[in-house]
Amino acid sequence: MSAIHVKDLTKTFGAFTAVDGISFEIEEGEIFGLLGPNGAGKTTTISMLSTMLLPSGGTATVDGHNVVTEQDAVRRSIGIVFQDQSLDEELTAYENMDFHGRLYRIPSPLREERIAELLGLVGLEGRKDDLVKTFSGGMRRRLEIARGLLHRPRVLFLDEPTLGLDPQTRNHLWEYIENLNAEMGITIILTTHYMDEADRLCDRIAIIDQGRIVALDTSARLKDAVGGDLVLLRTADPVRTAGVLAAPWVERIEGHDGEVLIHLRNAERHISEIVTLLDREGIGIESLSVRKPTLEDVFLHYTGRSIRESEADAGERMRIHMRSRRH
Numbered sequence: 001m002s003a004i005h006v007k008d009l010t011k012t013f014g015a016f017t018a019v020d021g022i023s024f025e026i027e028e029g030e031i032f033g034l035l036g037p038n039g040a041g042k043t044t045t046i047s048m049l050s051t052m053l054l055p056s057g058g059t060a061t062v063d064g065h066n067v068v069t070e071q072d073a074v075r076r077s078i079g080i081v082f083q084d085q086s087l088d089e090e091l092t093a094y095e096n097m098d099f100h101g102r103l104y105r106i107p108s109p110l111r112e113e114r115i116a117e118l119l120g121l122v123g124l125e126g127r128k129d130d131l132v133k134t135f136s137g138g139m140r141r142r143l144e145i146a147r148g149l150l151h152r153p154r155v156l157f158l159d160e161p162t163l164g165l166d167p168q169t170r171n172h173l174w175e176y177i178e179n180l181n182a183e184m185g186i187t188i189i190l191t192t193h194y195m196d197e198a199d200r201l202c203d204r205i206a207i208i209d210q211g212r213i214v215a216l217d218t219s220a221r222l223k224d225a226v227g228g229d230l231v232l233l234r235t236a237d238p239v240r241t242a243g244v245l246a247a248p249w250v251e252r253i254e255g256h257d258g259e260v261l262i263h264l265r266n267a268e269r270h271i272s273e274i275v276t277l278l279d280r281e282g283i284g285i286e287s288l289s290v291r292k293p294t295l296e297d298v299f300l301h302y303t304g305r306s307i308r309e310s311e312a313d314a315g316e317r318m319r320i321h322m323r324s325r326r327h
């Protein structure tokens, strides 16, 4: 049985469509990523799957339960760690866990056992009696994850789990998330706009843009679909550069942010030719680099824009939305 089944799921806010008929399935034990720029509809999607928002259309089941008609059963099956911090700062780590366990009516000896086990899993056993207000951002996030797992959910939702954390803390948190998945076999669905996070953690990735899934597969297959190598060129004249390099061995040329992106096979064989062609036309090269496609290239390939450009669009949509709410 798939852990999550989503069919034509839609959410509109007035005239604005935040999630636009998305469909996907997540297998039990999978780490599944929703990757996309700010405002793409990731949080709205997992809010519907975790029964915090009612869909405007389509259907979804989590652990076999319908998110509209079987909300209680869905809530028992899931753990959620959303962006807003929800720990009690004036309580210790243990007390925060204990309070949550009581809410779920987990009997006392079992509660203690699980709290010890989970605090161990996220590396906080030594700090269990310290007040949360003394914790760093990464420790708080780890505690929230441990707390979200206390009632043994089958599915864990993580909304931007490493947002605002420094690179070293993010790395640690990734290890904890991988451990939880490996040791507890729990299905994890996470949202992120960090490409490296999706790449490192997720078995499969759905790239989401303006409420739609534009691509869905393993990271390796998504990159393979873009194919070959990429040569990234910065020159004094990007338009002429693209014209001069329209050679038979070039599969595609794109221009973005004043840079020219050349898709080709076996880049190393063609570098000297690229340099010669541009030199002959008197076009100075400011920088040249060769790399394999990244998830950013996958996004660019399917949407025609970089994730950064899309974040600017999303920011603008948000401003329009706020303006229209003020009137």
Ligand SMILES: Nc1ncnc2c1ncn2[C@@H]1O[C@H](COP(=O)(O)OP(=O)(O)OP(=O)(O)O)[C@@H](O)[C@H]1O
Residues within 6 Å of the ligand: 013, 016, 018, 036, 037, 038, 039, 040, 041, 042, 043, 044, 045, 191, 193, 314, 317, 318, 321
């Ligand atoms: N309650 C609401 N009312 C109106 N519009 C909303 C509401 N919630 C979200 N939106 C809009 O829906 C779109 C998708 O938002 P959502 O929060 O799902 O995006 P996201 O991909 O999770 O981005 P972020 O990482 O910034 O949270 C945005 O344009 C947002 O402004």
